[in-house]
Amino acid sequence: MLRLIASVRITVVCLFLLFILTFWGTMAQVQQGLYAAQERFFASFFFLAGGWFPFPGAQLVLWILFVNLIAALIVHFQKQHGWASIGGKVTHLGLILYFAAAFFIFHLSQESYVHLGVGEQTNVSTSYTEWELAYWQSTQAGHRRVTAVDSKNFKPGEKITFNASHFTMSVERYYPNCEAFDNGGKPQPAGTIGLDNISRFVLEPLHKEREKDLAGGIFNLTFDGKPHTLLLFGAEARPTPVSIDGKDYFFILRHKTFPLPFVLRLDRFKAAFHPDTDMAKSFQSWVTISTGSLTRRVRIHMNSPLRYKDYTLYQASYDTDAQGRQYSTLAVVRNSARLMPYISCLVVFIGLALHFLIQALMAKARL
Amino acid sequence: MNFLVFVLGLFLLAGCGTGAKPRQYTELATQTPQAPQEQMADAATQAPQGASNPHAGIDMSANITPDARANLQKMLAQGQDPHAGINMSDFMAGNPHAGLENSAMAGEALPSPYTWIIPQGWKQGPAKMMRLVSFYKEGAPDAFDCYIVALPGTAGGQEANLKRWMGQVDIDPSDANYQKLLDNARTIQTQGGLQARFYDLTLLQQEASDKSMIAAIIATGDTTIFVKMTGTRAHVKQNQKGFLELLKSLGLKP
Numbered sequence: 001m002l003r004l005i006a007s008v009r010i011t012v013v014c015l016f017l018l019f020i021l022t023f024w025g026t027m028a029q030v031q032q033g034l035y036a037a038q039e040r041f042f043a044s045f046f047f048l049a050g051g052w053f054p055f056p057g058a059q060l061v062l063w064i065l066f067v068n069l070i071a072a073l074i075v076h077f078q079k080q081h082g083w084a085s086i087g088g089k090v091t092h093l094g095l096i097l098y099f100a101a102a103f104f105i106f107h108l109s110q111e112s113y114v115h116l117g118v119g120e121q122t123n124v125s126t127s128y129t130e131w132e133l134a135y136w137q138s139t140q141a142g143h144r145r146v147t148a149v150d151s152k153n154f155k156p157g158e159k160i161t162f163n164a165s166h167f168t169m170s171v172e173r174y175y176p177n178c179e180a181f182d183n184g185g186k187p188q189p190a191g192t193i194g195l196d197n198i199s200r201f202v203l204e205p206l207h208k209e210r211e212k213d214l215a216g217g218i219f220n221l222t223f224d225g226k227p228h229t230l231l232l233f234g235a236e237a238r239p240t241p242v243s244i245d246g247k248d249y250f251f252i253l254r255h256k257t258f259p260l261p262f263v264l265r266l267d268r269f270k271a272a273f274h275p276d277t278d279m280a281k282s283f284q285s286w287v288t289i290s291t292g293s294l295t296r297r298v299r300i301h302m303n304s305p306l307r308y309k310d311y312t313l314y315q316a317s318y319d320t321d322a323q324g325r326q327y328s329t330l331a332v333v334r335n336s337a338r339l340m341p342y343i344s345c346l347v348v349f350i351g352l353a354l355h356f357l358i359q360a361l362m363a364k365a366r367l
Numbered sequence: 368m369n370f371l372v373f374v375l376g377l378f379l380l381a382g383c384g385t386g387a388k389p390r391q392y393t394e395l396a397t398q399t400p401q402a403p404q405e406q407m408a409d410a411a412t413q414a415p416q417g418a419s420n421p422h423a424g425i426d427m428s429a430n431i432t433p434d435a436r437a438n439l440q441k442m443l444a445q446g447q448d449p450h451a452g453i454n455m456s457d458f459m460a461g462n463p464h465a466g467l468e469n470s471a472m473a474g475e476a477l478p479s480p481y482t483w484i485i486p487q488g489w490k491q492g493p494a495k496m497m498r499l500v501s502f503y504k505e506g507a508p509d510a511f512d513c514y515i516v517a518l519p520g521t522a523g524g525q526e527a528n529l530k531r532w533m534g535q536v537d538i539d540p541s542d543a544n545y546q547k548l549l550d551n552a553r554t555i556q557t558q559g560g561l562q563a564r565f566y567d568l569t570l571l572q573q574e575a576s577d578k579s580m581i582a583a584i585i586a587t588g589d590t591t592i593f594v595k596m597t598g599t600r601a602h603v604k605q606n607q608k609g610f611l612e613l614l615k616s617l618g619l620k621p
Binding site: 149162 | 388389390391392393394395396484553554555556557558559560562615
């Protein structure tokens, strides 16, 4: 049985399927968008090709390949003993480490961005596609203490566990992408709280590029012993103020926000273009990163990211507002397993080096 | 057996972090624009007891001399208007527009107090006459005419404007058609927090109409902003998505 699982035929079929998935998934990004194609081809166990034919997704193929590799390693150990086979075993171990690295990066890495104008600073980054429901009380000395929950799995009737002492909150309805409408110019019904007279949402299909979606939510908010309806719309950049027990609370539905272990300030930005075109040649951001004990100035440009602990900040894009103010967008990737692929590569290198060295020494001894 | 437990553990790890558990973090307040009430609340917490100072919380130390600060504090404590008695002619003397008869009518660009993001595939044309900005399609500049105009007050009111626009694109400006237009209007929140009312005149027309329009009206209190796109019905429908993207991107200058 173990030998069957360890079959090299399974390895070849899996590698061929990965080749097809990589090619197909890359081509499909043009029509389906980056996020949808990644979900369909690479993050799934199965998907329906042509709407009816079940085709294995990259997740399933990689798991099979992983099990196949483990079985092959065990068979290798059982069959071959001694120093002569140590190179092959170490190489297998390196490949298994590669899989472990891929697993941890896939499940634990975090992709987000910061968008700063020259002179602005931040200590948080923002998700491209995920949303959160957040609230805070009034801001003190330029800082606010935020409590947030992910809105991804909100279900009607679900109680939101903010653990706040002055109010309780539950989901009436959550819209992953929607348009907001007012009440035909009439005022909102009594007990309804929401900015700009919003009174209802209409569900819209999700965009191919999920970062364009605008979430909306109707929430039941109970305070002072009375139920209220709170309407929050993701296009609204301002928080909705609610006076609860004599204190101001501010609620907002926004892209998920990740705290950073540093404050990042954009000092200067420069975009260069090819002559007489709008085609960008290069973007450069000069930033100051402060961690409390450390402050340093760094230039971020193409192929030269800023690295700090698990975080890597890449120059992603830029934009200009109508007044000509320049904004720099930096992609923020948090990857706790950042070094694992390098370690795996080193292990595979050592394994192959040992293998060829031992083979060469044995051949020399036989001469 | 041990291997199966390991694999099961990996699967369980993959499912971690999916629950709606509250997270807490501290963020710099510059990241999200504050609601006006929050700004007032913040100012109130930082203002001296008993003072009702609209400038509370603003650190003027870099721009104001100690004497001037003392005078200002004294005036505020006595409830006086610190701006009273300022001779506006001093400011007018430095007006770069002084001497122009009518800059708007002379074709000069009006300074725009608004921000927007140009939709993909569009180009921004120059501001001219009363237009804050015009847009055209890259590679097909005659496909449509899209522009933003801001006028003081209600600029004639919603009904008068909509009926006039209906007449401009050969739609009978009857009460019944006007009501149909209102019934199909949508409210769109812009990224900058403005509330736009979007009117689709193409819904009242035949497919082959050679004149058509989509428009949005944004009432901001003292100003009404008009965002309009005109062209053949086919071109207007084709570019409606870009129009809505432009509309959603509208905001006020900080």
